[in-house]
Amino acid sequence: MALFNALLELADDHLVLGHRLSEWCGHAPMLEEDLAMPNMALDLIGTARVLYDHAGKVEGQGRDEDALAYLRGEREYRNCLLVERENGDFAVTMLRQLYFAAFMEPYWQAGLDSSDEVIKGVAGKAVKEMAYHIRHAGEWVIRLGDGTEESAARMRDAVEELHCFTEELFEEGAAEGVDALPSRAAIRPIWQATIVRIFAEAGLSMPEAVYPQTGGRSGQHNEVLGHMLAEMQSLHRAHPGAVW
Amino acid sequence: MYSQGLIGADGSTEETQDFLDAFQKRIDAEEKIEPNDAMPEGYRKTLVRQIGQHAHSEIVGMLPEGNWITRAPSLRRKAALLAKVQDEGGHGLYLYSAAETLGVSREQMTEELLSGKAKYSSIFNYPTLSWADIGIIGWLVDGAAIMNQIPLCRCSYGPYARAMIRVCKEESFHQRQGYEIVMYLARGTEAQREMVQDALNRWWWPSLMMFGPHDADSAHSEQSMEWKIKRFSNDALRQKFIDATVPQAEFLGLTLPDPDLKWNAEKGGYDHGDIDWEEFWRVVKGNGVMNRDRIKARKKAWDDGAWVREAALAHADKRAARKQAAE
Numbered sequence: 001m002a003l004f005n006a007l008l009e010l011a012d013d014h015l016v017l018g019h020r021l022s023e024w025c026g027h028a029p030m031l032e033e034d035l036a037m038p039n040m041a042l043d044l045i046g047t048a049r050v051l052y053d054h055a056g057k058v059e060g061q062g063r064d065e066d067a068l069a070y071l072r073g074e075r076e077y078r079n080c081l082l083v084e085r086e087n088g089d090f091a092v093t094m095l096r097q098l099y100f101a102a103f104m105e106p107y108w109q110a111g112l113d114s115s116d117e118v119i120k121g122v123a124g125k126a127v128k129e130m131a132y133h134i135r136h137a138g139e140w141v142i143r144l145g146d147g148t149e150e151s152a153a154r155m156r157d158a159v160e161e162l163h164c165f166t167e168e169l170f171e172e173g174a175a176e177g178v179d180a181l182p183s184r185a186a187i188r189p190i191w192q193a194t195i196v197r198i199f200a201e202a203g204l205s206m207p208e209a210v211y212p213q214t215g216g217r218s219g220q221h222n223e224v225l226g227h228m229l230a231e232m233q234s235l236h237r238a239h240p241g242a243v244w
Numbered sequence: 245m246y247s248q249g250l251i252g253a254d255g256s257t258e259e260t261q262d263f264l265d266a267f268q269k270r271i272d273a274e275e276k277i278e279p280n281d282a283m284p285e286g287y288r289k290t291l292v293r294q295i296g297q298h299a300h301s302e303i304v305g306m307l308p309e310g311n312w313i314t315r316a317p318s319l320r321r322k323a324a325l326l327a328k329v330q331d332e333g334g335h336g337l338y339l340y341s342a343a344e345t346l347g348v349s350r351e352q353m354t355e356e357l358l359s360g361k362a363k364y365s366s367i368f369n370y371p372t373l374s375w376a377d378i379g380i381i382g383w384l385v386d387g388a389a390i391m392n393q394i395p396l397c398r399c400s401y402g403p404y405a406r407a408m409i410r411v412c413k414e415e416s417f418h419q420r421q422g423y424e425i426v427m428y429l430a431r432g433t434e435a436q437r438e439m440v441q442d443a444l445n446r447w448w449w450p451s452l453m454m455f456g457p458h459d460a461d462s463a464h465s466e467q468s469m470e471w472k473i474k475r476f477s478n479d480a481l482r483q484k485f486i487d488a489t490v491p492q493a494e495f496l497g498l499t500l501p502d503p504d505l506k507w508n509a510e511k512g513g514y515d516h517g518d519i520d521w522e523e524f525w526r527v528v529k530g531n532g533v534m535n536r537d538r539i540k541a542r543k544k545a546w547d548d549g550a551w552v553r554e555a556a557l558a559h560a561d562k563r564a565a566r567k568q569a570a571e
Contacts, residue, residue, distance in 0.1 A: 019314065022314060022322070022326050023314060025306065025310045025313055025326065025329055025330070025333075026307050026310040026329065026333075026541070026545070027310075027541065027544070027545040027548075028545065029545070029548065029549020029550075029552035029553060030549060030553060031303070031333060032337075033549075034306065034330075034333045035330055035334055035337065038326050038327070038330040038333075039330065041326055042323060042326055045319060045323050045326070046323060048319070049319050049320075049323070052319070066318045066319060070317075070318075089548075090549070090552045143555055143556050144552070144555050144559075146559045146562060146563075147554070147556065147557075147558040147559040148551070148555045148558045150551050150554075150555070151551055151555030151558075154551070231315060232314060232315065234315055235315045235317045235375055236318065239317070239433065242317075242432055242433050242435070242436055243428060243432060244317040244318045244320075244375075244428055244429075244432075
């Protein structure tokens with residue numbers, strides 16, 4: 001059960017963030033980003049699908065990826081709070097992406113040695129994807145931080161808004177004691193180094209210790225997740241048992 | 245996604261007869277015209293207009309389908325729709341690039357779209373009201389686009405023709421994907437069957453209008469045909485589309501909303517009822533139910549993104565200056 005719950009946490013992180021990115025599709029600041037953000041969303045949703053499928057099999061109750069994604073409410077979702085944050089402006093979206101990818105890239109690096117074949121497989125693909133998410137989002141954080149007065153101010157606001165949600169990334173959560181999954185706490189120094197490097201180039205300062213906001217791993221979310229799920233699940237739930 | 249039935253193209257041109265004859269000779273010999281080749285101003289203008297409209301259609305076309313990304317009923321459908329809408333954006337990008345080879349910038353074209361000066365395919369001024377619309381758009385709207393775009397792969401202007409080859413491959417994938425969505429719905433629950441019939445009822449006539457006015461009323465078609473920008477007439481393509489689509493609908497047990505649709509053995513094709521051209525022109529002129537919302541959404545994305553684009557330029561300048569200072 002611990003593995004099932006730990007897989008759900010991971011899958012929920014990926015689906016929720018993928019969904020958030022997909023909300024941008026058709027509304028991005030430039031055409032190139034209208035292509036880039038769906039691309040990253042597709043990576044994340046693709047990873048979520050494999051993880052849900054695996055979780056369903058581990059659970060052995062016959063739940064497939066859609067049952068897990070569409071038929072759990074917000075109190076049952078186990079994603080971290082960072083990924084459910086609303087898109088805000090482009091600075092918030094890119095910083096959120098950087099924070100997450102800077103965590104997931106070393107996480108999947110560690111996952112390459114997993115004893116679980118599915119995790120190992122996911123890691124092999126996701127590690128490359130997360131590396132380019134860091135590059136893409138990181139370059140934007142630098143451009144915006146170093147761009148105009150307005151963009152620098154927006155970037156600072158984004159840090160102010162999101163930084164308190166980063167601590168939760170390092171909570172072991174349901175994965176505590178699950179050998180097949182990497183330790184989250186061990187990722188901290190690598191994450192820290194990536195962010196410090198990018199912030200330095202962006203002219204941003206690392207915030208002083210802020211009070212960490214956590215709770216996602218036990219289903220204590222912010223108000224925003226319920227709205228997201230209400231939209232995402234509406235059609236699926238309106239037609240119980242239908243095949244699409 | 246599409247742009248047959250180019251609206252309001254001005255093919256007027258002022259070159260000497262000798263120049264025009266020599267150009268026509270190249271066209272008639274099926275030579276490709278390339279960006280640096282001499283070309284009549286009317287040819288250039290027609291292409292800028294057509295490729296621009298086509299690009300805008302791809303971009304505006306992201307909106308009606310994007311409307312269902314966040315509500316797609318399964319993860320598989322969500323991923324496929326997202327990828328599909330992303331493809332449309334990609335088509336917009338190649339097409340803007342193709343138009344740029346004719347000396348017009350993407351920014352200029354975007355401004356013309358936002359000011360209402362440039363048109364885009366009217367089909368996107370209809371709303372997507374249910375999930376079934378996503379299937380129907382793939383099947384019919386992309387299906388109609390393919391009918392139009394396959395001949396564009398042989399368009400006389402090289403960059404446009406080459407862009408169309410990849411676009412057509414992707415569109416044909418989209419069409420099959422749309423048809424697959426429709427197939428699941430048509431074989432699904434009663435509610436799903438009702439949903440898909442309703443969507444078909446709403447999209448059938450607008451899809452036929454995508455081919456543009458009847459040949460007799462199509463103002464600039466003749467010159468475009470002569471220049472081999474366009475290879476088939478609006479009515480010929482529309483007929484081909486109907487003939488291909490009727491058996492597909494029958495296979496699914498769906499009814500096309502045209503009581504006059506019947507097989508005409510003599511012509512070897514289907515006869516169909518009258519198209520409501522009043523509706524067509526009303527939507528073209530900006531009075532479709534979604535015209536205002538579509539442009540408003542594009543304008544909002546453009547305006548909200550202005551600070552991002554400015555920041556990117558400012559950073560690039562600073563970076564270049566720092567590099568120079570270091571050298």
